[in-house]
Amino acid sequence: MEARGQFKTDFESRRVGITGSPGTGKMTVSSALSNISNLEFISINEFAIKNHFAKRVGLEYVIDTRRLRGKIETRNRVVSGHLLPYVVPNKDLDLVIVLRCSPRTLRKRYEARKYPERKIVENVEAEMIGVIAAACVQAYDPKKISEFDTTRTKPETIAQRSLDLIKGKEAPFFGSIDWLSTSTPSSFTSALQGKYNTFNIPKRITRFASPRARKSKY
Numbered sequence: 001m002e003a004r005g006q007f008k009t010d011f012e013s014r015r016v017g018i019t020g021s022p023g024t025g026k027m028t029v030s031s032a033l034s035n036i037s038n039l040e041f042i043s044i045n046e047f048a049i050k051n052h053f054a055k056r057v058g059l060e061y062v063i064d065t066r067r068l069r070g071k072i073e074t075r076n077r078v079v080s081g082h083l084l085p086y087v088v089p090n091k092d093l094d095l096v097i098v099l100r101c102s103p104r105t106l107r108k109r110y111e112a113r114k115y116p117e118r119k120i121v122e123n124v125e126a127e128m129i130g131v132i133a134a135a136c137v138q139a140y141d142p143k144k145i146s147e148f149d150t151t152r153t154k155p156e157t158i159a160q161r162s163l164d165l166i167k168g169k170e171a172p173f174f175g176s177i178d179w180l181s182t183s184t185p186s187s188f189t190s191a192l193q194g195k196y197n198t199f200n201i202p203k204r205i206t207r208f209a210s211p212r213a214r215k216s217k218y
Protein backbone atom coordinates (compact mmCIF):
# COMPACT_ATOMS: atom_id res chain seq x y z
CA MET A 1 0.00 0.00 0.00
CA GLU A 2 1.21 3.50 -0.84
CA ALA A 3 2.10 5.55 2.25
CA ARG A 4 -0.07 8.61 2.83
CA GLY A 5 1.31 12.06 3.50
CA GLN A 6 4.79 13.32 2.65
CA PHE A 7 6.68 10.42 4.20
CA LYS A 8 8.91 8.28 2.09
CA THR A 9 8.15 4.56 2.04
CA ASP A 10 11.84 3.89 2.81
CA PHE A 11 11.74 3.36 6.56
CA GLU A 12 15.49 3.93 6.90
CA SER A 13 15.19 7.58 6.00
CA ARG A 14 12.67 8.53 8.70
CA ARG A 15 13.68 11.55 10.74
CA VAL A 16 11.46 12.21 13.75
CA GLY A 17 11.58 15.03 16.31
CA ILE A 18 9.80 14.90 19.67
CA THR A 19 9.39 18.04 21.74
CA GLY A 20 7.27 19.64 24.47
CA SER A 21 7.55 21.45 27.79
CA PRO A 22 9.68 19.76 30.47
CA GLY A 23 7.78 16.85 32.04
CA THR A 24 5.34 16.30 29.16
CA GLY A 25 6.88 12.85 28.61
CA LYS A 26 9.41 13.32 25.79
CA MET A 27 11.92 10.87 27.22
CA THR A 28 9.28 8.22 28.04
CA VAL A 29 7.51 8.44 24.66
CA SER A 30 10.78 8.66 22.67
CA SER A 31 12.26 5.53 24.23
CA ALA A 32 8.96 3.67 23.78
CA LEU A 33 8.94 4.70 20.10
CA SER A 34 12.57 3.67 19.71
CA ASN A 35 11.72 0.23 21.19
CA ILE A 36 8.92 -0.49 18.70
CA SER A 37 10.73 0.89 15.62
CA ASN A 38 14.23 0.76 14.16
CA LEU A 39 14.79 4.41 15.06
CA GLU A 40 17.63 5.32 17.38
CA PHE A 41 16.78 7.62 20.31
CA ILE A 42 18.90 10.71 20.83
CA SER A 43 18.48 13.37 23.52
CA ILE A 44 19.30 16.93 22.44
CA ASN A 45 20.45 17.85 25.95
CA GLU A 46 22.80 14.85 26.20
CA PHE A 47 24.19 15.49 22.71
CA ALA A 48 24.82 19.15 23.61
CA ILE A 49 26.66 18.29 26.82
CA LYS A 50 28.80 15.51 25.24
CA ASN A 51 29.76 17.66 22.27
CA HIS A 52 30.56 20.85 24.18
CA PHE A 53 27.54 22.93 23.13
CA ALA A 54 26.55 23.36 26.78
CA LYS A 55 28.09 25.46 29.54
CA ARG A 56 27.59 24.66 33.21
CA VAL A 57 26.17 27.63 35.12
CA GLY A 58 25.65 26.80 38.80
CA LEU A 59 23.50 23.68 38.91
CA GLU A 60 22.18 24.07 35.35
CA TYR A 61 23.47 23.78 31.81
CA VAL A 62 23.04 26.60 29.32
CA ILE A 63 22.96 25.37 25.72
CA ASP A 64 24.39 27.46 22.90
CA THR A 65 21.42 26.96 20.54
CA ARG A 66 22.92 29.13 17.79
CA ARG A 67 26.04 26.96 17.54
CA LEU A 68 24.11 23.70 17.97
CA ARG A 69 21.58 24.47 15.22
CA GLY A 70 21.81 21.99 12.33
CA LYS A 71 24.58 19.92 13.96
CA ILE A 72 22.48 16.91 15.05
CA GLU A 73 22.24 13.98 12.61
CA THR A 74 18.55 13.09 12.37
CA ARG A 75 18.50 10.26 9.81
CA ASN A 76 16.79 7.14 11.15
CA ARG A 77 16.55 8.73 14.57
CA VAL A 78 14.08 10.05 17.14
CA VAL A 79 15.61 13.36 18.22
CA SER A 80 14.09 14.52 21.47
CA GLY A 81 14.21 17.69 23.56
CA HIS A 82 12.40 20.90 24.46
CA LEU A 83 14.91 22.85 22.32
CA LEU A 84 14.01 20.93 19.13
CA PRO A 85 12.37 23.86 17.25
CA TYR A 86 15.37 26.07 18.00
CA VAL A 87 18.14 23.64 17.07
CA VAL A 88 16.80 21.21 14.43
CA PRO A 89 15.83 22.92 11.16
CA ASN A 90 12.74 22.05 9.09
CA LYS A 91 14.80 20.42 6.33
CA ASP A 92 16.22 17.85 8.78
CA LEU A 93 12.86 16.37 9.91
CA ASP A 94 9.99 14.42 8.31
CA LEU A 95 7.74 14.40 11.38
CA VAL A 96 7.52 16.63 14.47
CA ILE A 97 5.63 15.41 17.54
CA VAL A 98 4.64 17.97 20.16
CA LEU A 99 3.69 16.56 23.57
CA ARG A 100 1.30 18.56 25.75
CA CYS A 101 0.07 18.13 29.32
CA SER A 102 -2.63 19.95 31.26
CA PRO A 103 -1.15 22.62 33.58
CA ARG A 104 -2.63 20.95 36.67
CA THR A 105 -1.14 17.52 35.94
CA LEU A 106 2.14 19.09 34.87
CA ARG A 107 2.39 20.80 38.29
CA LYS A 108 1.97 17.38 39.94
CA ARG A 109 4.75 15.91 37.78
CA TYR A 110 7.06 18.80 38.77
CA GLU A 111 6.16 18.44 42.46
CA ALA A 112 7.05 14.72 42.24
CA ARG A 113 10.42 15.79 40.82
CA LYS A 114 10.86 18.25 43.72
CA TYR A 115 11.31 21.25 41.42
CA PRO A 116 11.57 24.58 43.30
CA GLU A 117 8.29 26.62 43.22
CA ARG A 118 9.81 29.29 40.94
CA LYS A 119 10.74 26.65 38.34
CA ILE A 120 7.29 25.01 38.62
CA VAL A 121 5.45 28.27 37.93
CA GLU A 122 7.78 29.22 35.06
CA ASN A 123 7.29 25.88 33.28
CA VAL A 124 3.54 25.63 33.97
CA GLU A 125 3.05 29.12 32.50
CA ALA A 126 5.08 28.21 29.42
CA GLU A 127 2.85 25.16 28.82
CA MET A 128 -0.33 27.20 29.44
CA ILE A 129 0.49 29.65 26.66
CA GLY A 130 2.03 26.96 24.45
CA VAL A 131 5.53 28.35 23.98
CA ILE A 132 7.01 25.17 22.43
CA ALA A 133 3.97 24.50 20.22
CA ALA A 134 4.16 28.09 18.90
CA ALA A 135 7.90 27.72 18.25
CA CYS A 136 7.16 24.55 16.23
CA VAL A 137 4.55 26.36 14.13
CA GLN A 138 7.19 28.98 13.33
CA ALA A 139 9.98 26.49 12.66
CA TYR A 140 8.24 23.66 10.78
CA ASP A 141 5.95 22.98 7.87
CA PRO A 142 2.52 22.64 9.59
CA LYS A 143 1.80 19.44 7.61
CA LYS A 144 4.64 17.71 9.49
CA ILE A 145 3.44 18.58 13.01
CA SER A 146 1.32 16.36 15.25
CA GLU A 147 0.25 17.04 18.80
CA PHE A 148 -0.56 14.59 21.63
CA ASP A 149 -2.06 15.23 25.05
CA THR A 150 -0.15 13.11 27.60
CA THR A 151 -2.40 14.05 30.54
CA ARG A 152 -4.38 10.80 30.40
CA THR A 153 -3.01 8.80 27.46
CA LYS A 154 -0.37 6.14 28.16
CA PRO A 155 3.13 6.74 26.70
CA GLU A 156 2.95 3.35 24.88
CA THR A 157 -0.27 4.43 23.12
CA ILE A 158 1.32 7.70 22.02
CA ALA A 159 4.42 5.82 20.79
CA GLN A 160 2.20 3.44 18.76
CA ARG A 161 0.24 6.33 17.23
CA SER A 162 3.53 8.08 16.41
CA LEU A 163 4.65 4.93 14.58
CA ASP A 164 1.36 4.98 12.63
CA LEU A 165 2.13 8.59 11.65
CA ILE A 166 5.63 7.60 10.53
CA LYS A 167 4.21 4.78 8.42
CA GLY A 168 1.59 7.13 6.97
CA LYS A 169 -1.29 5.09 8.46
CA GLU A 170 -2.48 8.19 10.31
CA ALA A 171 -2.45 11.79 9.06
CA PRO A 172 -0.72 14.50 11.16
CA PHE A 173 -3.09 16.71 13.20
CA PHE A 174 -2.33 19.88 15.12
CA GLY A 175 -3.99 22.84 16.82
CA SER A 176 -6.71 21.28 18.98
CA ILE A 177 -4.96 21.74 22.33
CA ASP A 178 -5.42 25.17 23.91
CA TRP A 179 -5.26 25.23 27.70
CA LEU A 180 -6.15 28.95 27.79
CA SER A 181 -9.59 28.45 26.28
CA THR A 182 -10.44 25.00 27.66
CA SER A 183 -9.32 25.18 31.32
CA THR A 184 -11.44 26.58 34.15
CA PRO A 185 -10.09 29.63 36.03
CA SER A 186 -9.86 27.57 39.25
CA SER A 187 -7.65 24.96 37.59
CA PHE A 188 -5.33 27.79 36.47
CA THR A 189 -5.21 29.22 39.99
CA SER A 190 -4.33 25.85 41.46
CA ALA A 191 -1.70 25.21 38.78
CA LEU A 192 -0.02 28.53 39.54
CA GLN A 193 -0.75 28.41 43.29
CA GLY A 194 0.07 31.64 45.10
CA LYS A 195 1.74 33.53 42.28
CA TYR A 196 -1.06 36.07 41.77
CA ASN A 197 -2.35 36.18 45.34
CA THR A 198 -0.33 39.25 46.29
CA PHE A 199 -0.87 42.74 44.91
CA ASN A 200 -0.10 46.30 45.94
CA ILE A 201 -2.67 48.20 48.01
CA PRO A 202 -3.43 51.53 46.28
CA LYS A 203 -2.08 54.51 48.26
CA ARG A 204 -5.30 56.55 48.15
CA ILE A 205 -8.80 55.16 47.89
CA THR A 206 -10.92 57.53 45.80
CA ARG A 207 -14.01 58.64 47.66
CA PHE A 208 -17.33 58.17 45.95
CA ALA A 209 -20.85 59.14 46.84
CA SER A 210 -23.24 56.53 48.22
CA PRO A 211 -26.27 55.75 45.95
CA ARG A 212 -28.48 57.57 48.46
CA ALA A 213 -26.36 60.69 48.40
CA ARG A 214 -26.43 60.62 44.61
CA LYS A 215 -30.20 60.30 44.59
CA SER A 216 -30.67 63.29 46.85
CA LYS A 217 -28.46 65.41 44.62
CA TYR A 218 -30.80 65.21 41.65
Ligand SMILES: Nc1ncnc2c1ncn2[C@@H]1O[C@H](COP(=O)(O)OP(=O)(O)OP(=O)(O)O)[C@@H](O)[C@H]1O
Nearest residue numbers: 021022023024025026027028029109150153154155
Ligand atom coordinates in the same frame (compact mmCIF):
# COMPACT_ATOMS: atom_id res chain seq x y z
N1 LIG B 1 1.76 9.76 28.56
C1 LIG B 1 2.03 9.86 29.86
N2 LIG B 1 1.05 9.62 30.73
C2 LIG B 1 1.31 9.73 32.03
N3 LIG B 1 2.48 10.05 32.57
C3 LIG B 1 3.47 10.27 31.76
C4 LIG B 1 3.29 10.20 30.37
N4 LIG B 1 4.44 10.46 29.81
C5 LIG B 1 5.30 10.70 30.82
N5 LIG B 1 4.72 10.58 31.97
C6 LIG B 1 5.32 10.77 33.27
O1 LIG B 1 5.68 12.12 33.37
C7 LIG B 1 6.99 12.24 33.92
C8 LIG B 1 7.89 13.00 32.98
O2 LIG B 1 8.25 12.20 31.88
P1 LIG B 1 9.63 12.41 31.06
O3 LIG B 1 10.81 12.39 31.95
O4 LIG B 1 9.58 11.45 29.94
O5 LIG B 1 9.42 13.90 30.54
P2 LIG B 1 10.37 14.82 29.67
O6 LIG B 1 9.48 15.56 28.76
O7 LIG B 1 11.48 14.03 29.05
O8 LIG B 1 10.94 15.80 30.74
P3 LIG B 1 12.28 16.73 30.67
O9 LIG B 1 12.10 17.66 29.54
O10 LIG B 1 12.32 17.44 31.98
O11 LIG B 1 13.43 15.81 30.47
C9 LIG B 1 7.45 10.84 34.23
O12 LIG B 1 7.22 10.60 35.60
C10 LIG B 1 6.57 9.95 33.38
O13 LIG B 1 6.32 8.71 33.97
Ligand SMILES: [Mg+2]
Nearest residue numbers: 023026027028
Ligand atom coordinates in the same frame (compact mmCIF):
# COMPACT_ATOMS: atom_id res chain seq x y z
MG1 LIG C 1 13.57 14.37 29.20
